[in-house]
Amino acid sequence: MRFLLIIPTAWILVTVVFFLMRVIGDPITAALGGRLPAEQIAQRKAEAGYDRPILTQYWEYLTGLLRGDFGRSATDNRAISDVLLVNGAATLELAFWALLVAFAVGIPLGFFAATHRDRFGDASLRIFAILAYAAPVFFVGMLLKLLFAVKLGWLPVAGRASTNVELALQNVSPKTNILIVDSFLYGDSGYTIDVLEHAVLPALALGLLTAGVFLRLVRVNLIQTLQAPFVDAARARGLSEGTVTRRHAFRNAMIPIVTVIGLQIAVLLGGAVLTETTFEWQGLGYELARYLQARDFVAVQGIVTFLAVVVAVVSFVTDAIVALIDPRVRF
Amino acid sequence: MQRYSAASRTAVRKHGKKTAAVAALSVLALTAAACGSGRTDEAGGSGDGGGETITVGTTDQVTSLDPAGSYDNGSFMVMNQTYPFLMNFAPGSSELEPDAAESCDFAEPTVYTCTLKDDLTFANGNPLTSESVKYSFDRIVAINDPNGPASLLTNLDSIATPDEKTVEFTLKAANDQTFPQILATPAGPIVDQTVFPADSILDDDAIVAGTPFAGPYSIASYAKNSLVSFTANGGYNGILGTPKTSSVNVKYYTSSDNLKLDVQNKAIDVAWRSLTPTDVESLGSVDGLTVHEGPGGESRYLVFNMNTMPGDTPEQKLAVRKAIASSVDRQALSDGVYKGTYTPLYSVVPTGLAGANTAFGDVYGTTPNRDEAAGFLSAAGIATPVQLNLQYNPDHYGSSSSEEYAAIKSQLDATGLFEVNLQSTEWSTYTKERVADAYPVYQLGWFPDYPDADNYLTPFFAPDNFLQSHFESPEITSLLDLERTTADENARMQIIGQIQTELATNYLPTLPLLEGKQIAVATDEISGVDETLDASFKFRFVTLAKS
Numbered sequence: 001m002r003f004l005l006i007i008p009t010a011w012i013l014v015t016v017v018f019f020l021m022r023v024i025g026d027p028i029t030a031a032l033g034g035r036l037p038a039e040q041i042a043q044r045k046a047e048a049g050y051d052r053p054i055l056t057q058y059w060e061y062l063t064g065l066l067r068g069d070f071g072r073s074a075t076d077n078r079a080i081s082d083v084l085l086v087n088g089a090a091t092l093e094l095a096f097w098a099l100l101v102a103f104a105v106g107i108p109l110g111f112f113a114a115t116h117r118d119r120f121g122d123a124s125l126r127i128f129a130i131l132a133y134a135a136p137v138f139f140v141g142m143l144l145k146l147l148f149a150v151k152l153g154w155l156p157v158a159g160r161a162s163t164n165v166e167l168a169l170q171n172v173s174p175k176t177n178i179l180i181v182d183s184f185l186y187g188d189s190g191y192t193i194d195v196l197e198h199a200v201l202p203a204l205a206l207g208l209l210t211a212g213v214f215l216r217l218v219r220v221n222l223i224q225t226l227q228a229p230f231v232d233a234a235r236a237r238g239l240s241e242g243t244v245t246r247r248h249a250f251r252n253a254m255i256p257i258v259t260v261i262g263l264q265i266a267v268l269l270g271g272a273v274l275t276e277t278t279f280e281w282q283g284l285g286y287e288l289a290r291y292l293q294a295r296d297f298v299a300v301q302g303i304v305t306f307l308a309v310v311v312a313v314v315s316f317v318t319d320a321i322v323a324l325i326d327p328r329v330r331f
Numbered sequence: 332m333q334r335y336s337a338a339s340r341t342a343v344r345k346h347g348k349k350t351a352a353v354a355a356l357s358v359l360a361l362t363a364a365a366c367g368s369g370r371t372d373e374a375g376g377s378g379d380g381g382g383e384t385i386t387v388g389t390t391d392q393v394t395s396l397d398p399a400g401s402y403d404n405g406s407f408m409v410m411n412q413t414y415p416f417l418m419n420f421a422p423g424s425s426e427l428e429p430d431a432a433e434s435c436d437f438a439e440p441t442v443y444t445c446t447l448k449d450d451l452t453f454a455n456g457n458p459l460t461s462e463s464v465k466y467s468f469d470r471i472v473a474i475n476d477p478n479g480p481a482s483l484l485t486n487l488d489s490i491a492t493p494d495e496k497t498v499e500f501t502l503k504a505a506n507d508q509t510f511p512q513i514l515a516t517p518a519g520p521i522v523d524q525t526v527f528p529a530d531s532i533l534d535d536d537a538i539v540a541g542t543p544f545a546g547p548y549s550i551a552s553y554a555k556n557s558l559v560s561f562t563a564n565g566g567y568n569g570i571l572g573t574p575k576t577s578s579v580n581v582k583y584y585t586s587s588d589n590l591k592l593d594v595q596n597k598a599i600d601v602a603w604r605s606l607t608p609t610d611v612e613s614l615g616s617v618d619g620l621t622v623h624e625g626p627g628g629e630s631r632y633l634v635f636n637m638n639t640m641p642g643d644t645p646e647q648k649l650a651v652r653k654a655i656a657s658s659v660d661r662q663a664l665s666d667g668v669y670k671g672t673y674t675p676l677y678s679v680v681p682t683g684l685a686g687a688n689t690a691f692g693d694v695y696g697t698t699p700n701r702d703e704a705a706g707f708l709s710a711a712g713i714a715t716p717v718q719l720n721l722q723y724n725p726d727h728y729g730s731s732s733s734e735e736y737a738a739i740k741s742q743l744d745a746t747g748l749f750e751v752n753l754q755s756t757e758w759s760t761y762t763k764e765r766v767a768d769a770y771p772v773y774q775l776g777w778f779p780d781y782p783d784a785d786n787y788l789t790p791f792f793a794p795d796n797f798l799q800s801h802f803e804s805p806e807i808t809s810l811l812d813l814e815r816t817t818a819d820e821n822a823r824m825q826i827i828g829q830i831q832t833e834l835a836t837n838y839l840p841t842l843p844l845l846e847g848k849q850i851a852v853a854t855d856e857i858s859g860v861d862e863t864l865d866a867s868f869k870f871r872f873v874t875l876a877k878s
Contacts, residue, residue, distance in 0.1 A: 044477065075478075076394050077532055078555065150592060157596060158589040163386050163580050167560055170552050280589050282557050290392075290556075290585055293726075 006316050013308035014065065017301060018058055026050040027074055027297040070302035075294045080302035083287055088306070089177030090160060091283030094206065094276065095268050097199045101207025102214050102264070107257075109211075110218025114253075115245060117223055125215060132212030137271045141205035141278035148201060156198050158280035165194045202279040206271050210264045217260055221253035228252075255326050262318025266311045383877045384578040385857065388590045388599040392556045392583060394478050396539070398520040399471045400532035402480040404604065404778065405556075407517045409581075411869050412561055414520030415459065415545040417445050417498070418511055420867035421570045422874045425683075425782050427511055430569040431459065431521060431545070433496075435514070437818075440505035441488075445514075447496040453523045454549045454564050455542040461492035466524040468500075473530060480518040483780060486510060506816040508823065509789075512781035515867075521545070547574050547873045556583045561872060575859060575876035594620065594852050600877065601853040601860065603870055607730060608670040614852045622852050625864025626683030628779045629847035630676055630787065631728065631735075633772055635840060637801040640771040641717050650711030652839040655719075655772075656695040657704035658746045659739060661844055668734045673845040678831045679787055681846040683866045686784040686827035690835035691843060701746045708748060716750040719743065722765070722773035727758040736774060739844075766799040775841075782866050784827045785815060792830075792840060802840035807833060 021027075028045045045051045049060070064071065070080035113125040149157040156162070160179050161169065168191065169175075169182040176182055180199070183192040225231060226249045234244045273285035280286070284303055291299035391405030398410060419430035429435055435445040451459035468490055475481045486507050491499040502510060513519065523543035527533050539553040547569070548561040559581045563574040582599055584590040591610040594602035595617055606614070615622045635652055642648035661675035676682075677692035695703070708715055721743075723736040736753055743749040756764060765773055775798075779786045790797055792807050810830045817823040834840065849864045859874035 040477070076392070076555065077400060077534065079534075145592070149596070153596065156598065157592040158584070158586075159582075159593075163558065163582055163599070164384075166554075166558050167552060167580065170554060170558075277585065280584055280586060286585070 003316060003320075006312055009312045009315075010309045013312060014062065014305050015058075017305045017308060018061055019054075021297050021301045022054060022057075027301075030295045030297045065305070070305070071298050073291065073296050073299035075291065075296040075299070078299075080299055083299065083303065084284070084306050086177050087282060087284045087287045090179075090281060091269070091272055091276070091285060093160075093178045093180060093199070094202055094272055094281055094283055095265070097203035098206035098210065098268055098271075098275075099261070099264075101203045102210035104211075105208065106211035106214025107218055107254075110215040111222060111250060113215065113219040114222035114226070122219075126219075129212040129215040129219075132208045132215070133210075134212075135208075136274070137205055137209050138274040138278045140208060141201070141275055144201045144205055145278070155200055160198050160281055161191070161195050162198075165191045202275050202281050205278065206268060206275040209271050210268060213260065213264060213267075214257065217257060218253060221256055222249055225249040225253045255322070258322050258325065259318060262315050265314040265318075269307055269311065383576050384580060385576050385601065385872075385875050385877050386580040386582055386599045387601045387603055387872070387875075388582045388584055388593055389603050390584050390587050390590055390605045392585075393535070393559075395532060396535045396550075396553075397527065397532045398467065398517060398522060399474045399479045399481075399527075400476045401478055402483075402517045403478075405583075408603075408870055409550075409559065410517065410520045411546070412548040412579075412872050413544040413546045413550060413564075414522065415451070415567075415569065416515050416519045416521065417447075417464065418514040418519070419570055420515060420782075420865070420869060422572065422862045422871055423865050425685075425866035427515060428570050430515075430571070435511060437506065438499070441502045443500040443502060443507075443510055445498045445500075447498070448568070449496075451545065452566055453542070454544045454566060455523065455526070457523050457525055457543070459521060459523070459545055460495045461498045462495070463524055464498045464521050465490040465492050466527075466529070467520065467522045468518070470522075470527065470529050471518055474532065476532060479532075480516065483513050483516055483518040504816070506818060508815055508818065509781070509783055509785050512783050512786075515869075516780045547571050547871075548579065551578075558582055571871055571873045574873045576872065579872045579875065594854075597854055600857050601851055601875070603851045605729065606850065606852060608668070608672045611672050611850055611852065612670040619855050620852055621855055621860075622850065623860040623864055625849035625851075625861070626681075626866045627674065627846040627848040628681055628683065628782060628866070628868045629776060630679075630681055630843060631673065631774070631776045631845040631847070632676070632679070633842040633844065634765075634775050634798055634800050635802075635842070636768055636771050636773075637840070639768050641719060642711075642713065647711045647713055649837075649839065650707045650713060651717060651719075652842065653695070653707040654704040654717075654748060655743065656691060656835075656839060656842055657700045657707065658743055658748065659842070659844065660699045660742050662697070663742070664735055664738055664845060668731055668738055669845065672850055673847045676843040676846040679791065679834055679841060679843050680784045680827070680831055681787070684782060684784050684787070686824040686831075688828050688831050690831045693832075694835050699742065699746075701748070704746060704748055715748045717748060719749050719751045720754065720771050721751050722754050722756060722761070722770040724758055724761045724774060725755045727761070728774065728776045732774065735845075779868060782868060785811075788827070788830055789815065792834065798841070800840060802838070804838060807838065 113122045116122045148155045172182045172186045179195045183195045234248045276283045276286035277289045288303045393405045394401035415431040417432040432445040433448045438444040488501045488503045526541035526543040547567045549564045551560040551562045561579045563577045593599045677689040680687040740751040740753045814826040853860050862874040863871045
């Protein structure tokens, strides 16, 4: 039943995106206005069907989506489905790395802060957490780039791989467009390391955003759980404080994190626009920014619709996982 | 107390173990990568795959590889390497010469005839014949794509192909001296009629798959606006010469910051368009890098709307234009805003082109003259300060536009003769409003279609010009008609000079301010950059080599 709710959710999202885009005008005028005489604009609108009733256009858009047809971009004549496939893989890869950073940084540090409550380490980490999620992601990205790529020269400035690696991975078969997977398929460890090197700074910039949230959440949950009666009972059974914390309190404290992961996917996708632009990471956010700048609303509509549906699906998956690991939760 | 079933406890335990394992692996991987362990030379930051491969970085994006569907710098750069042109410019020259053609000339005043070289073929093996040429031009006109170059072919009436090697262009207006130049513009690439459809734009991937290339390079792999790899095309024997490098990659950036940092770190070999003036200045002091400069064709200027600009009569409006011409300090703009990457422009035709003069400098001086400006205004009975609404665009002509126009406002305000109200509008609105008489005085810029003075005159000052600023002069129109149809080169240059002087002295429909240099930054290992930065404004890979 919960799964079926995705359909109306996605439909509402698609509808909202479609009509919002139309409120600001038709895509032809947005992309070509000022470059062509009014009569030629009108002719092209007629050819593309944008002079027909809005509901007719809406119906065609919906049926097109069901066939997987998102249309073609007005500025560079690219199939939007191709953009979603190729650039979506890049965004998926970045989101994966960013989540790893968020887990690797947020959870252990949250654990440490909770177990050292109100001490110097805890206070420092709370400040770090606030800075991590309050600092604009592009600002953090630029700082990281300045330090690790320009000053120290340890890591690449931008891109998903070095030029020769990217070229080589274009010919790998089967090609997933997820470069870390493609590099494994290619079978060259040097290429894998190169791909990882390129992922470090974008992953840190985007991952720290979420790591701050995880850190605070783990800390608060763990502190609350450590005060719960079942933890007292565990202590009364003579278990050591470390065992009580790790085996009983920490595992319970982690359950709400799963819910937050779902919410953070939306934050990550939003942050990806800025991260990808900062690091020339050619994912959906990068393309979205480029098409927005070019006022290519056919492309913008397709990408935004896709992202909205992804968030809806992730939300469902998160709910399902929470229900799976916590029997008290029912949808 | 919370109670769990055995199953859920197991699930939580397994979930925890998996999470810990993934986190540990990722930390290890990221740490190893951060330390640079395992970095190999071939996968490092050199930006090439060994041998003599060169990587060029640019911010110019590709709209389409189909010549009928694009008319922009990014697409044209790729086309210049891959497609054949009837006429072209040899590296280091702005002299138009036959390329795929053996010869081209006016057979009659309205017929321009080209004869193709023998045995031309595309990289896919298909023959390149006169039919290919006719097909290429006809489809640009037929498709008339809004992103395409059909507007360059307005004087083309029809094309005939009497035999496999002969192409006859019939023109609407006789003796059009600019038509041969158009054969080397974005309207000029010759395509394979078996690959490209006659009535629609072909997708880039389909073009690459069809290998319809007959220029010095073919495209080996193509990721649009990401990474394109070119390999030398052994079948090319045109005037561009044999490529000095067999393999060239082009890496695309959206941010000039990243382009700058990558060339600074030597991750790419050449940065070509569009570094900011500050970036160029900064890169000039980096060891192992050289800033290469070529003649500029890009002009920046003010446009006066003849109806809405300040002044009650045409005479008063002219006096205001002259006063502004006497007040601006182009050198200060060049030095202060553009760090010398743009230089003062004293005519509507940039200095690198045949026939260019310095009419505005001659008439109004090369340094600001407040007294002269005041004299123009008082002679026309204009009260000062003149209220001036000055519009510019912050997102189309580079990030320095804001600084440039703040400086112009400051210069005009400092004379005490003007009170400037500076306003900016984003590009899509700007392009609509400027032709709707919304802006009395405003910024525009121009990048040429072909390196001929006429490209800076007719589109601007002939009737129904693209400025739509209500300027029209029978005298200028007549001179322009004469200039376009005069076959004698010396006589034509004299007319072009006369037009520039007349415009500066008596009309001032626009006020030229600056001309942009062509700038490329390359590592010291790269040679041949200067050879391609010539007045043809075509960046060619054939001259580039890596030592």
